[in-house]
Amino acid sequence: MKPAHSLLTITLAFTITAVIWSCGTKEAPAPEDENELITTVRLTFTEDGTTTPQKFEWKDLDGDGGNAPTTSRITLKASRSYKVDVEFLDESKTPTDNITDEVREEGDEHLVVLTPTPSSLFTYTASDKDSRNFPIGLSGTVATGSINQGLLRLQLRHQPPVNGQSVKNGTVAPGSDDVNITFDVVVAP
């Protein structure tokens, strides 16, 4: 083979191979699908002896970043007792995805913690229990103190087993935050 010929042959072979090589079937881009998004945390307070629920929400419909989240201010009456329910929703999906049930089902590795500041604002007592008799904290009762104002930190702690051993012990320490948000609270007369 003459050099010129061989050069041509190689270049041709190269081009053909390159064309075949790159003609793979390619899929179309698909939107992202975050399977762990929580956009909304809803607190429902029902004063003992009444049937009218008061709903307070923390919302970040577009997820992390973008538009800032919105929070409603929690207004409660002093020295009363309330039944409280906590809900976690993904409102970016249609229909809205309610994550609360899954938290309850996996109660052995989740804990909802409500921390008021100052601590005299109210006390929270969880009424639900997991299979090992530790609180889950999705429902409970709040007993408010005297007239005051402050903050409520709500955490959803994810406390999955480590090396097959449960770590949930009813305290906030193990695991990590799935939710960590703050509400303004006013305890009025």
Place this chain on the structure above:
Amino acid sequence: MKNSQRVVRLFIILFFIGLLDFNTVYAQNTANCDCFVKGVVKDRETNLPIVGAVLTIKNTSKVTTTDTDGHYKFDRLCQGSYVLECKIIGYKTTRTTIALQHSAEENLNLSEDEVHLQDVEIVARRVTSLTQPSGSLQNQSLEQTRGQTLAEALQKIVGVTMLQTGASIAKPVIHGLHSNRILIINNGIRQEGQQWGSEHAPEIDPFIAKRLTVVKGAAGVRYGSDAIGGVILVEPAELPYTIGSIRGELNTVGFTNGRTGVVSGTFEGGLKKWKGFGWRLQGTLKNGGNIRTPDYFLANTGVREQNFSAAAGYRSVKFGAEVFYSQFHTNLGIFSGSHIGSTSDLLSVIQNGEPFIKADFNRAIERPNQLVDHDLLKIKAYRQFSGNRLSLTLGRQHNQRAEYDLHGPQAALKPALLFRITTLTGDMVLEHKPIAKEITGQIGFSGLHQYNFTDGRPLIPDFEQSNAGAFVIERWIRQKWEWEAGLRYDMRWLQVYRFIGQTLDQRNHQFNSWSGTVGSVFNANSHLSVRANFGTGWRPPSVNELYSKGVHHGAAAYEEGSESLRPETAYNLMGNVEYTSERFSAEIGLYHNSIQNFIYLKPQSEPILTIRGAFPYFKYVQTNATFSGADVTTEWNITPRWEHTAKISYLRAYDQAANDYLVAIPANRIENGLRYKIGTVIHSHDSFVSIGHLWVDQQKRVPPNSDFMPPPSAYHLWSIQVGGDIILTEKQKITWGIMGQNLFDTAYRDYLNRFRYYSIEQGRNFSLRLKWIF
């Protein structure tokens, strides 16, 4: 703890006393001046003999050249140690140390010829760059890193450090630059995975390599403009084109820490009937469990790795072709204690001083973990015609990376993030015949097409990318001077497919620019050479820098890309002085890399409020940065048996626009090694024992308040190694080695470990290496 340190020290002292005794016995050999050295000089790539190579025995008057078959011979040499130098245009000068030394007892059964004969095969490589500093690991130095990851192994080269994400993930850092700013060339193909992520380790089985080379500084012209920090070459051995039988090697390595076991085997051979045909099969298995620090185990830090590769090729004088396929599969556990949901989680771990999660030894890999697969198919062919050589290389890679988070409330079996990237590359290089017998060079074209899909949590969008480049490099060698110059032009097209809500939004970017290199070597005499190189390179912003948006878990940071970023341009000036004599050699390299429009994450004043609380907010912005430093290596043969080596690397990185230091820059370090060559003990030849000490300074050059905790303090690490070769038969050999790392179980943290907030580093680790060559 203290007692055990004392015992270890005592052992070391006793060991050395024992060695000194050996030394006196062995020194009683009589000199013999009838030795000779002969051999053949071949091109490493083509396996063809090199005619006219000049060979000199340093510090003697002996000079010879290779004949038409590449053969050479030196005779009438006395017993002793010599440095054989081989030089020819277009190839890097090689220096081989040969020991013409035998003990009298051993020689008795051998014929007279073989007693003092040493056959040396010099394998010359066409050089990447004559003028740019580089370092490489091969033979014994590579041997000693077997079982370690690519990044751990490369740390032995001065100027190279690593960026870790816990005990299981490490990436190489060259002169302070990493990820997208360095290129890894795996068997001639540029490695394309998700390099941008600092927790994405290179998907390469180091057992494939016969040689690991790091070209330091902007080496864009030959390998691609984006190599602004350097290039790592992972080079397998030549296929066995000339042997007719089957041969191979089996490597086993066991580590006490993590109780990690590694087995790697290679079989290769040629065909008697088909001359010039060669094949190779290679595979590696790795299994490790939880890593132990001096104080506690790190939960979920196990690793499982299964890799294999197959290659076959044909080679004749004028034509050659090769097919290579490799598969890399790893399952990496990520330290459970590093999982945080919010900034307050991170702050409480730091305050606690040790992880909340404690574990025992365990091999199970749970979430969070990474499942990474990398496939590479390569076809290469070349043809020689009238002194020119044309080669074509095609590569197809598929990289799949599944990252499993410690799942949230919605238990799903799907990974939180799944990246699938396919890359097609094509390179055509013409090496022309010497012009006026003095100028050699190459002209090349390279193309790349790649597409990426990201599923799961929003992080980076889907994209498609194409690259086209052309380059020319010419070299001129005249007497004491060697010159080199190169030029390259690249174009890149990037199409990004994002979803804003449910609507597809396509963005197009186009980047193009020149890069160049010019350099020179002055070989003042046989001892001293001076080299200087100026190189430029440019790197278009990558997709994560343009479009990433979200919380970086583990880093407790909200990171946001910027669509308006422009390419970075590096101007890299390097100077190197190399001194070699029989007993002492030293290399001093200085560099100054100035990067215009350097892309980095800048902290913003306001945090981002998310469902997991407030996160510090970082945006990708550009500045002008400089990386200046020095690499120093010395080797001193104190006596024929004692050898001292030292490595110093110094780096200072500065943000010129902000007038402040840059974050995440490796701290300065000094490494010392003392080695004693025992020679033959019982049946082990070339035996040695060495101790090593590494000092890493505290990184004091950081911007104020840039981190959740101050950079960790300086630390000292000691190591010990013993090893040798046991010759079984003419063709069979066992190479053994025992190594102890972090000998005194020092508790320390490293600034370039992203998990430094969560835990201290690995504790003491002993390993046993056995390699059986058959």
